[in-house]
Amino acid sequence: MNRRYSIAIAGNMGVGKSTLTRLLAKDLSWTPFYEAVDDNPYLADFYKDMRQWSFHSQIFFLSRRLRYQRDIANYPESVVQDRSIYEDAEIFARNLHQRKNMTQRDYQVYRDLYEEFIQFLPRPDLIIYLKASLPTLIERIHRRGRDFEQDVSPLYLQQLNELYTAWIEDFTLCPILTVPADNLDFVRFPQDFTLIKEKIMEKLAGREKVYF
Numbered sequence: 001m002n003r004r005y006s007i008a009i010a011g012n013m014g015v016g017k018s019t020l021t022r023l024l025a026k027d028l029s030w031t032p033f034y035e036a037v038d039d040n041p042y043l044a045d046f047y048k049d050m051r052q053w054s055f056h057s058q059i060f061f062l063s064r065r066l067r068y069q070r071d072i073a074n075y076p077e078s079v080v081q082d083r084s085i086y087e088d089a090e091i092f093a094r095n096l097h098q099r100k101n102m103t104q105r106d107y108q109v110y111r112d113l114y115e116e117f118i119q120f121l122p123r124p125d126l127i128i129y130l131k132a133s134l135p136t137l138i139e140r141i142h143r144r145g146r147d148f149e150q151d152v153s154p155l156y157l158q159q160l161n162e163l164y165t166a167w168i169e170d171f172t173l174c175p176i177l178t179v180p181a182d183n184l185d186f187v188r189f190p191q192d193f194t195l196i197k198e199k200i201m202e203k204l205a206g207r208e209k210v211y212f
Contacts, residue, residue: 004077004078005078005079005126006078006124006125007081007126007200008082008083008124008127009021009081009082009083009128010084010087010128010130011129011164011181014137014144015131016130016186016187017082017130018034018082019187020128020193021033023193024197024200027193028078028080031075031080033068033071033079035083042056050099054102055110058092058093058110059113061088062085062088062110062113062114065083065085066085066117068081068085069085069122084124084127085114086167086173087164088114089110091160091163093111094163095156095160095163099159124174125175126177127174127175127177128177128179128196128200129176129179130179130181131164131179131181133182134161136181136182137161138154140187175203177200179199179212183212184196195212
């Protein structure tokens with residue numbers, strides 16, 4: 001495979017984006033770009049008081065994502081990215097605004113910044129969407145064991161899932177491969193990872209309809 005590729009792994013909290021990023025990068029000898037979670041100085045405060053800290057946290061994620069996009073655009077070899085920049089705005093910021101955890105003023109400032117920046121960003125060759133039900137997400141979040149995630153409400157996760165469904169249905173900027181993550185546990189079962197990798201390669205090769 002001589003062509004340079006850029007792909008992004010999308011999906012809700014706890015679904016396995018970072019793990020799939022790592023596995024793909026290792027198996028394909030691509031460079032991983034991981035989501036800035038642990039170094040977000042607002043995240044722990046955000047989970048305690050979303051309304052107070054939502055704008056700060058989302059601006060941090062946006063600034064870090066833009067830096068990653070610049071690095072990715074300049075990187076000479078194939079890359080796999082943990083979460084896309086589109087999710088920050090279309091899923092998380094939108095959900096915060098809908099739940100009144102981000103004011104209209106803050107949300108509009110955030111959207112203006114986002115919409116200006118994405119006009120200049122290169123699009124990924126493929127987005128892999130890890131789709132999982134609420135019980136799967138909760139089980140995997142508990143298994144991961146991050147302290148600040150343990151009190152995230154099921155309602156919050158479900159609302160994110162609904163926004164993901166709406167976003168995927170309308171997204172047209174690049175091809176999408178939807179992975180049924182309820183049935184494929186690539187963290188524990190190597191054969192599931194192999195299947196996902198094969199489907200990704202089929203999609204990158206130009207096959208329009210790829211099914212699991």
